[in-house]
Amino acid sequence: MLRIAGLHAAYGHALALHGVDLEVDEAEVVCLVGRNGVGKSSTMRAIVQDLIRVTGGTVEYDGRSLVGLAPERVIRRGIGYVPEDRRVFASMTVLENLRVPAPKPSGRGDDWTIERVFELFAPLSEYRHRKAGVLSGGEQQMLSIARSLLTNPRLLLLDEPHEGLAPKVADEVVGAIVELKRRGVSMLIAEQSLRTIRACADRVYVIDRGTTVFGGSAAAFEADPELARKYLTVQ
Template sequence: MADPVLQVAGLRAGYGLAEVLFGVELHLSRGEVAALMGRNGAGKSTTLKAIMGLLPPRGGSVRFAGEEIAGWAPFRIARRGLGYVPEDRRVFTELTVAENLEVGRRPAPPGHPAWTPERLFEVFPNLAEMRHRRAAAMSGGEQQMLTIARTLMGNPEAVLLDEPSEGLAPVIVELMAEAVLRMKQEGIAVLVSEQNLDFAAAVADRALILEKGTVRWQGSIAALEADEDVRRAYLTV
């Protein structure tokens, strides 16, 4: 494997008495897009939350850019260069687009060009027009764009993207796919949790399938598309 930016080993996590993750093993190479797939309740969102520190890991190791980050507070992980885009959007609806971006702003690592609102508006042209609009007055698709832009303002090396296509109209889903590919162009590694195989196939190089809290299968997207048995066993499509 080529130079992993994120390396997760034996990750365990859960809510209250319920254990959800039983030793998740995965890695993400620099600049690649990997899709974390699996049924509802398989632990996709939980994995991303546990990596991000939003849910304290109960065991295992999370190494990011050569450093052990398991047990860190989310803000420290974010400052280290790991971005997180939550499911169900969660923009700050009372703030304007520009203010939402301001919340996400962090200095860029030395030698990297920093994301600025202007650069982001080139990527997401429809956000530029509504710069001073409150996020509450935006459509769901526009809000989803804003959550990605907001995370990019932190100049991350890698981004965890949770269910970006859930609850969006098909045309908006296509825009989301373009946004993910654009991140990849910029050299950002992306781990995207996704149930929709079409979407995963459009953006990802590699797929990992999670089932009952552990990674059961991994391989290229092409291999997944070719292997009906795996799809039937884990994805029920």
């Protein structure tokens, strides 16, 4: 599905990635892990060509290169992107935010609808007429994920999905991710929480200073506690 090899990328003249390799297969949840500032968000942005320039390596989705495409064209290819800053439309209601995406039929007969995302994120249903700008951080995160699902992506990119959230709300978000996995949604999740990794990851890649330093099954990652000690903020 997604294949990244030898990825280099930069913000202007400032290099951010120096050789990232990772893969995501159909119906697989992959966690890209590491401490803050090591290149997780830059990798996500490089996939969707969001404010970063790929300077080397390959980014392929279903065997076709994404390099050089505008972000909206990447999304139309079937990739959903939930950035760390959420980017909800603060002056619009929850319902208005959810009506923004142009739905792309999946052809699988299980398309996401507004009512289906309300089932996944019950608080959004209750607050459907509330302005997004007054929602809590957790509710805005739910809204951002829900809005992305309405494009019926085959692959969902989640950048630090519960960063800065209260523990109870973070658990709700993780619970939604686990439910999406149960429904067969392929996901790449930038993460540094062991709790989330243990809850949903099939495979783990560790990134440090813009380079992949480990790639393997979640079981292999768990079996080597030195990886978490060295490269993660342990939670």
